Amino acid sequence: MKALLLVAHGSRRKQSNDEVVLLAEKLKSQCSQQYNIVNAAFLELAEVLIPDGIKQCVTDGATSIVVLPYFLNSGRHVVEDVPNIINDCIGQYPDIEISLAPHLGASDLMMDLILSSAKSAKAV
Amino acid sequence: MKALLLVAHGSRRKQSNDEVVLLAEKLKSQCSQQYNIVNAAFLELAEVLIPDGIKQCVTDGATSIVVLPYFLNSGRHVVEDVPNIINDCIGQYPDIEISLAPHLGASDLMMDLILSSAKSAKAV
Numbered sequence: 001m002k003a004l005l006l007v008a009h010g011s012r013r014k015q016s017n018d019e020v021v022l023l024a025e026k027l028k029s030q031c032s033q034q035y036n037i038v039n040a041a042f043l044e045l046a047e048v049l050i051p052d053g054i055k056q057c058v059t060d061g062a063t064s065i066v067v068l069p070y071f072l073n074s075g076r077h078v079v080e081d082v083p084n085i086i087n088d089c090i091g092q093y094p095d096i097e098i099s100l101a102p103h104l105g106a107s108d109l110m111m112d113l114i115l116s117s118a119k120s121a122k123a124v
Numbered sequence: 125m126k127a128l129l130l131v132a133h134g135s136r137r138k139q140s141n142d143e144v145v146l147l148a149e150k151l152k153s154q155c156s157q158q159y160n161i162v163n164a165a166f167l168e169l170a171e172v173l174i175p176d177g178i179k180q181c182v183t184d185g186a187t188s189i190v191v192l193p194y195f196l197n198s199g200r201h202v203v204e205d206v207p208n209i210i211n212d213c214i215g216q217y218p219d220i221e222i223s224l225a226p227h228l229g230a231s232d233l234m235m236d237l238i239l240s241s242a243k244s245a246k247a248v
Contacts, residue, residue, distance in 0.1 A: 004242055008196075016197040019229065027235055034239060066245040068238060072132075072196060072228070073140040086248045099245035104196070105143065107241050111151055113233045114192060115158060118128055121190040121223035124210050 003037035003062035005053050007082055008070040010042030017046040020070060037062050043077055043085075050085045054098070064097040072105040127161035127186035129177050131206055132194040134166030141170040144194060161186050167201055167209075174209045178222070188221040196229040 004027065008020040021040045028038035037060045041053025048056065050067075057065045067086055071078050083100060090098050104110070128151065132144040145164045152162035161184045165177025172180065174191075181189045191210055195202050207224060214222050228234070 004238075006238070011197065011199065013199055016199050019197050023234070027238065030235065031239060034242075066242045067248075068242050068245070070196060070238075072194060073135065073143050075135065075137055075140050083248065090248055097247070099247050101241045101245035104237060104241060107237050109233065109237045109240050110147070111154065113228060113231050113237055114130070114151065114194075115155060116233050117225045117228060117231050118158075118190045118192050121192070121225035123221070123223050124207065124214055
């Protein structure tokens with residue numbers, strides 16, 4: 001059972017967090033061939049936090065978990081905080097293969113996405 | 125002359141801002157068919173700010189400018205701050221067509237980008 005755990009920063013604004021949860025649900029429904037389980041978790045300011053997100057994936061039956069940082073820039077959160085939290089967790093799950101994906105901003109597809117969004121621009 | 129202005133939040137961490145500027149330069153070199161000019165600007169915490177970013181596009185010769193919010197969530201910055209700043213600017217440029225693109229997180233391509241990044245995951 002493969003799981004994808006989308007990890008966002010977390011916001012004091014509930015709507016922002018809900019968007020991430022909604023995106024995870026959308027991924028779950030449309031990408032079930034690649035991932036049996038898709039959950040969202042947050043670095044801070046919102047529930048569930050990353051350790052609970054990993055736990056949820058395991059409870060859901062995951063044997064492998066890809067953690068994907070939903071961040072645009074390679075700041076301290078991406079370079080240190082998220083990997084450190086994952087490292088602190090893996091000891092609890094010796095039978096689960098946990099891997100970490102590059103943050104979103106590192107993707108070669110980012111330019112395509114920008115150009116595609118730019119095409120939808122509307123007059124101010 | 126078409127310009128694309130990438131607008132990020134801005135960070136106290138110089139490296140994060142440099143990443144956005146670098147991305148604008150990469151877009152400029154690889155997407156010159158769509159946009160003659162590509163610049164980066166920031167909502168706060170970094171130079172150049174949005175009004176100066178628009179001014180720079182005009183100085184560079186732009187007759188139309190697409191402003192693209194380089195944000196993942198539709199928070200206050202995307203919904204209010206960026207549009208308000210643009211609205212405050214447009215009066216100065218009556219001959220320039222200024223339009224606003226949806227923020228990155230709204231793109232239909234986001235799921236493809238996530239799945240592509242997830243494929244590059246490495247063991248922690």
